[in-house]
Amino acid sequence: MLTYSRLAYQHHDHQRCVETALEKARVLCEESHIKLTPIREAVLKTIWTSHQPLGAYDVVDNLALSVHTGKRIKAPTVYRAIEFLLNLGLIHRIASLNAYIGRSFPEKDHNDFFLICRICRATAECSTEQIGDIVLHAAERVGFQVELSIIEVTGLCPRCQQEKKS
Ligand SMILES: [Zn+2]
Ligand SMILES: [Zn+2]
Incomplete structure (x- = not known):
């Protein structure tokens, strides 16, 4: 089955994406008996x-604006929270951009691939077991042990295609 988030390339109520993501994170943490601390939640x-991946520095900067304690959250604290979210599968690191993106399907195993617009960086997450199966199959054939398999596909989103034409 192929799951994909089409919203990345559409006008939509993004607040709902955020709420859904936070809700999924809460459920996932509860099930795993781990705490989604305020700082982890704020980082997420x-x-x-x-839907554009965010670099670690940008997370630190933007976080300072979103948390109203008046105090800047120290970078190592933010990096630890990023690490936590990565391990839990709530976010992904887009290697080609060295940036992080929230996962739309954190409940799915890591059989993801990402469509990344090379102009605006808008990124859509897709997920299917088939990709994982193919990768595992190929790896098995050559005796390779897969640890992490994330496929990044670069191209142009609908909007940037339009802008290129006009
Ligand atoms: Zn959205
Ligand atoms: Zn684009």
């Missing part, structure tokens, strides 16, 4: 600011 929310 910051990464979910848009």
